[in-house]
Amino acid sequence: VIWDVIPFSPTAKISSDDLPRAKRPDSHVLSESELSILLAEARNPTSRSRSRGYVGAYSSFFPAIAFAAYTGARRGETLAIRWSEISLDFKTVTISRSLSDTSEGLAFKEQKNGRSRTISISESLVTILRSHRAAQASEKLQLGPAYRDDDLAFCQPDGSALKPSKFGD
Numbered sequence: 001v002i003w004d005v006i007p008f009s010p011t012a013k014i015s016s017d018d019l020p021r022a023k024r025p026d027s028h029v030l031s032e033s034e035l036s037i038l039l040a041e042a043r044n045p046t047s048r049s050r051s052r053g054y055v056g057a058y059s060s061f062f063p064a065i066a067f068a069a070y071t072g073a074r075r076g077e078t079l080a081i082r083w084s085e086i087s088l089d090f091k092t093v094t095i096s097r098s099l100s101d102t103s104e105g106l107a108f109k110e111q112k113n114g115r116s117r118t119i120s121i122s123e124s125l126v127t128i129l130r131s132h133r134a135a136q137a138s139e140k141l142q143l144g145p146a147y148r149d150d151d152l153a154f155c156q157p158d159g160s161a162l163k164p165s166k167f168g169d
Contacts, residue, residue: 001120001131004137009014010122012140017057030069038065038069039044039065039066039069042056042063042065042066042156044062044063045057045061052145053165054164055162058156058157058162059135059136059139059157060132060136060153060154060155060156060162062128063128063129063131063153063154064078064153064154064162065162066125066128067081067125067128067129067153067154070121070122070124070125071093071119071121071125072137073095073162074099075127075164075167076099076100076109076153076164077095077097077098077099078167079099079154079155079161079164079167080098080099080108081093081095081152081153081154081163082150082152082153083151083152083153085152086121086129088129088133091120091122091123091126092118092119092120092121093119093121094116094117094118095111095116095117095118095119096110096111096116097111097116098110099162100163101163101164106161106163129153132153136153139157139159140159143157143158143159146158148161
């Protein structure tokens with residue numbers, strides 16, 4: 001059309017109802033034994049992961065996997081959780097935003113529906129999170145002013161946000 005080879009674009013006559021639809025992938029829920037295997041693997045990173053500095057070797061990896069598994073939070077939601085949104089005493093967490101990769105870098109976004117949700121968490125997850133918080137406090141002390149304190153519960157060892165694309169599927 002721009003080159004005047006044809007008078008109009010044939011695609012202009014296609015209605016949105018005629019366009020092909022992307023097929024949603026089937027969701028897969030882990031069985032109890034599969035979840036146990038996943039958590040065991042996440043808890044004990046391989047020496048190769050540790051030596052290469054993979055995300056799986058970060059101290060926040062296992063707690064983040066456990067958090068996602070126990071709460072059903074999406075990857076971006078998990079990585080956007082702040083300690084101020086977690087009440088270990090009341091065993092609740094408020095999910096109010098999500099972290100995503102953009103062309104400009106990482107961006108925190110509100111939930112798609114604009115509403116946060118508060119969910120209850122189990123005592124076993126509370127135990128994992130208490131232990132993780134202590135480990136994270138130790139990392140903060142070691143790095144001192146070099147630690148980027150954005151109140152993120154699950155982050156890189158220096159406190160900066162984890163890229164959702166590197167966190168895994």
